[in-house]
Amino acid sequence: MMSDWLFSGAMPLLWVGFCTVALYALIIVFARWSGVRSFAEMSTFDIAVTIALGSLMASVVVSKNPPLAQGAVAVATLYALQLGVSRLRCRYRTVEAMADNAPILLMGPGGEIKHENLRVARVTEDDLRCHLRRVNVSDPRQVHAMIMEGTGNINVLHGDHHDRSDNPWIMQGVRDYEARPTFNTQRA
Incomplete structure (x- = not known):
């Protein structure tokens, strides 16, 4: 019934x-x-x-x-x-x-698109443009780094306040980021 x-x-x-x-x-x-x-x-x-x-x-x-x-x-x-x-x-x-996915560099300094990493992350250039607009970036040359985090979130470091000589600790572990000396953050 x-x-x-x-x-x-x-x-x-x-x-x-x-x-x-x-x-x-x-x-x-x-x-x-x-x-x-x-x-x-x-x-x-x-x-x-x-x-x-x-x-x-x-x-x-x-x-x-x-x-x-x-x-x-x-x-x-x-x-x-x-x-x-x-x-x-x-x-x-x-x-x-x-347990964690490694972060991936999608766009490097000056807006350099990392096409191989886009393919690995399954992200399109349209996705990049969307995220740049979301964080109020109108010129990709202002981008220091665009990173897809292990959680799938995309973060953008941009603007005049970033310099290539900034503290490299923030970029530690990011796939394809240019290696520089880092602070000692060793664990067992």
């Missing part, structure tokens, strides 16, 4: 409401416990955890399988994994390299 398809009774609706509130509260508690990084999308792993949390919440809320207790354990496990990986990333460069 059409009414069964639209409305299955009060108990299933109450269960959906209860599960939604319970998982929401649990995610808030774990997010506060693990810190602002929980939804920062700073690495590939952070993005994966955010997506998994959304999918997990939807699965638990709208079905009886998995039950709420399994969903709660899965949420706790995801946050524990995220916390563990973020701590390992801070301590070991190899873990950081495995």
Whole structure:
């Protein structure tokens, strides 16, 4: 019947409401416990955890399988994994390299387009123009660097306040950026 398809009774609706509130509260508690990084999308792993949390919440809320207790354990496990990986990333460069995408130089000093990097990043020149307009750059020659970060965000360093002799630390790890001496930022 059409009414069964639209409305299955009060108990299933109450269960959906209860599960939604319970998982929401649990995610808030774990997010506060693990810190602002929980939804920062700073690495590939952070993005994966955010997506998994959304999918997990939807699965638990709208079905009886998995039950709420399994969903709660899965949420706790995801946050524990995220916390563990973020701590390992801070301590070991190899873990950081495995968990993060490296930033890519899309446009170099003076507006020099890095066509091979555009291909690798799957970015078009139209995308570059869009980002330049977004940051109020009307002359690409003002660009010191346009970088696609590991999160997929594109940042533009531009203007007269940038000089090629600026502190190179900010560009450390960017694919195809001209190598210069850097500060000692060694980790184990």
